[in-house]
């Protein structure tokens with residue numbers, strides 16, 4: 001399968017054996033798109049540490065590179081060093097480096113890292129170029145940021161600390177992406193900024209999740225999806241059209257790659273890819 005731009009796919013570590021089998025099936029089905037890598041998220045405060053490690057090492061042994069997400073807030077240097085050594089020994093060569101968020105019960109527990117830029121600096125200092133480093137970007141501003149400008153300044157500092165590439169929070173407003181990229185370039189930073197794409201399969205979940213992570217669902221889109229009521233097939237058809245158009249416009253706007261939040265399913269992402277111009281089965 002040829003995709004018009006390189007792609008990567010994100011998974012979360014499943015909690016059950018059934019979930020794990022489903023993830024492996026989705027992985028094998030998504031491999032057909034020849035992704036650059038698969039990434040596996042890391043639960044807040046390290047809550048999924050074992051599952052993330054096991055999943056990423058298993059996926060990495062299946063022919064396509066796998067990259068663990070690693071959040072640093074609340075962790076000390078020795079723990080992060082040990083984890084990175086474990087990944088290095090397993091042949092992992094890419095890390096998604098994040099600050100993360102502490103679960104509410106763990107607030108105020110300290111740790112050696114305050115921001116993702118501290119983690120990037122640490123990885124570079126201790127492991128030089130062993131890992132290609134991905135960081136997070138927020139075209140619609142990180143929800144805790146004081147201002148858009150400050151958030152872009154912090155992002156650029158994180159990039160300049162040694163990140164190789166960035167993956168964005170998902171968004172449905174292409175102007176937010178274009179504006180963010182141009183503000184980063186204005187600060188003399190040429191890091192690749194890869195749009196994170198969230199397929200639309202369930203409006204209620206999407207709306208709840210978007211409110212929590214600060215991703216805006218434009219009014220026109222919200223109304224079109226809401227008007228479908230419980231008609232899941234219609235939501236998915238309309239959602240597919242929205243996201244295909246978004247990806248198409250992003251490619252025209254110069255997005256270097258696309259990163260899909262697969263939610264451990266292959267069908268929604270493959271349906272989007274199949275409709276992109278330049279796609280070949």
Ligand code: FAD
Pocket residue numbers: 040041042043044045069070071096097098099100101114115116117135136137142143144145146150151152154155158167168169170196
């Ligand atoms: P940072 O880059 O540190 O930024 C966080 C906030 O701090 C921003 O408001 C920024 O402006 C501010 N800031 C940064 N540097 C400074 C500074 N020097 N001084 C003052 N303020 C500063 N979460 C998980 O728990 N697990 C995951 O696997 C995971 N994967 C993700 C993948 C992607 C692609 C994205 C976009 C997000 C992911 N998240 C994940 C969510 C992420 O952990 C949260 O959004 C978290 O709140 C911020 O992490 P960050 O790495 O962007 O932090």
